[in-house]
Amino acid sequence: MNRHLISAADLSLVDAVAILDTAEELARLAERPIPKLPTLRGRTVVNLFYEDSTRTRISFEAAAKRLSADVINFSAKGSSVAKGESLKDTALTLQAMGADAVVIRHSASGAPHRLARWIRGSVVNAGDGTHEHPTQALLDAFTMRRRLGRLDGLRVSIVGDILHSRVARSNVWLLRTLGAKVTLVAPPTLLPVAVDGWPCSVSYDLTSVLPGSDVVMMLRVQHERMSDAYFPSVREYRRRYGLDSDRMALLPDHAIVMHPGPMNRGVEIAAEVADSPRSTIVEQVTNGVAVRMAVLYLLLSGSREPDEPAVADDAELVTAGGLTGTAERWQIKP
């Protein structure tokens, strides 16, 4: 397991399965009278939230507390951030306070990468801009595995605003690693231009995709996308990409409906679908705590060399001409 959890793409199959298996064990803990373990006693976990996300913050807080860690909630509002302190200075402050792990939610893609350069502790990405949200993908995979018994070969359709979705990105990378077959479904305006290079297939037509789906994951579509001309109207979006009970009837009997929340009922998902037995939306929230416990447990409970560098391993960087260097950011090309 790496020191940080920043991108689902960084997880090997062994790591990903270890997290899911650990989460399975920890989920059983919740059934005990006192659902708490002493594992992370004396460890400090900071929830550094630059965006409002009560559900994710509470989930991480519950996870850390059930492992007996000390939890500090640091939200951008009501802190020095509002007065203009930089992420770097905030990182140095948290470092000085001895944070063992920082769970960061930030509106800027890549903020966790930056943070990992400035602190010694583990960085857990709780959603960065339009980049990734790896623990969401892990809890989604956990939920699929619990409901359907497997991930390998599972046909998963992810529907909605792929372009701006960190959930979609993390799911694409993680599900690829776990052997599932992903289909992205969206209007062409809400797909990245280079999506054909991703390890998944793409469709513009939800209706034709549903009969071959074991899982359909609906993403929240934001109203402001309409003003940027990504689609003409909410009505048209719902007609073409919304999941109502007529469309749900096209799914195989065993198929499940997922949503990372928060939902726009009546837009991407009809109320009767959200509340149907196929829906795993509430389970996803429950499972989120177990998965986040597993992540914190695996990142923090192992032994660590005190002199390990704080810098995350970068991808190999070389110039267009294959030019190489020896300094930190210029690694030698074989």
Added chain:
Amino acid sequence: MSAASSGRRSSAPRDRGRWLIRGARPLGGPPADIQIDGAVITGIAASGHDGRELAAGAGVTVLDASGLIALPGLVDLHTHLREPGREDAETVASGTAAAALGGYTAVHAMANTEPAADTAGVVEQVWRLGRQAGYCDVCPVGAVTAGLQGSQLAELGAMADSAARVRVFSDDGRCVSDATLMRRALEYVKAFDGVIAQHAQEPRLTQGAQVNEGEMSARLGLAGWPAVAEEAIIARDCLLAAHVGSALHICHVSTAGSVEIIRWAKSKGWLVTAEVTPHHLLLTDELAASYDPVYKVNPPLRTAADVAALRAGLADGTIDCVATDHAPHPAESKETEWSEAASGMTGLETALRVVHEAMVSTGLLDWASVADRMSVRPATIGRLSCIAAGQQDMRHGCPIAPGSPANLVFYDTEPIRPVDPSAHASRSRNSPFAGLKLPGQVIATFLRGTPTVLDGGLAS
């Protein structure tokens, strides 16, 4: 002259006056001796033992430049000196010192200062600061529109008639996106042989844009800056320039498609010129995967296919010249999240080395062509090749020959060293080449017979 070799040190205290520089290879050709008297090259002869070499007389400082390449002093069409307004990032003095160390004898200072260089007063101030610093000629670029706001023409004629003699006008950093305003600007500057240098970026297609739109932007979740946003403006402006018979210069061309459009426009005989930056000749958008904003620049780093097309375009002359887009920023503007960070990279002190690596080592350009792309052509585009302002000979990009102003750079092709921004004369450290091993070193630079750089360091 080499810092590494004491045998190359000057044989007499340096002196503005008379110099005899022995053994350098003009444009990479056979070794020659170059004689400088005052501000002018007065003699050149093949080095050798046939008795025809130039002899050092009394009061002549002799420099041994054996093995070094001699080039005409480099000319940068695109420099941000930041003064007035952002002296924490750069001053005219620090930026021109950086330029001299990079082998430059003239730089064009972009107009996006605070206040913007949109009046005769501001351009004269920048010009005067350049004269005071003395490291290289500073040619202020005038803003096209008042306050760079893109709505009303600045007083272009007043800047042209000022002591700064502005000939290049640009809203660089912003695109003159209004087609009518661009047309008028192109037409208007014909009255004083001016040129409009366009920052080609369709604003609606690049709102919030962070990195090249493609595989990397999709994966990194950073808003894409599509190639078409550059190419659409270049195509439009080439057509406008043709329609009104005016001179258009395209700043920092970054895509393969732009090279194609410019090649087509030139084939029509239209007055279109273009520049490419060193960083777009060497680096690609894959570096954004680190989310380190030292790689954030506008236009963004593109793909390896774009880099190949830019190199080919520079080699075949479709792209006229290399311009640095030297854009210094203080550390706090780069030690942030990517989307919060300022765009831009320093470049003056590494440009020649990067061109050496990207163009010469690859066999795409010889040293004579490097002189053409980094001195002769930018001087022509900047209207510096033929002017004589007042008592001073302001010509740049001239042949290394008797009668030319003694603007020269001597370059050692041998050393290969990692780039160390902490050693740069620029006030800012945002070099994307930090740590990268690049060939070459500027050993000496002469501005009108006065050494600005000697032994690889600033001449005091």
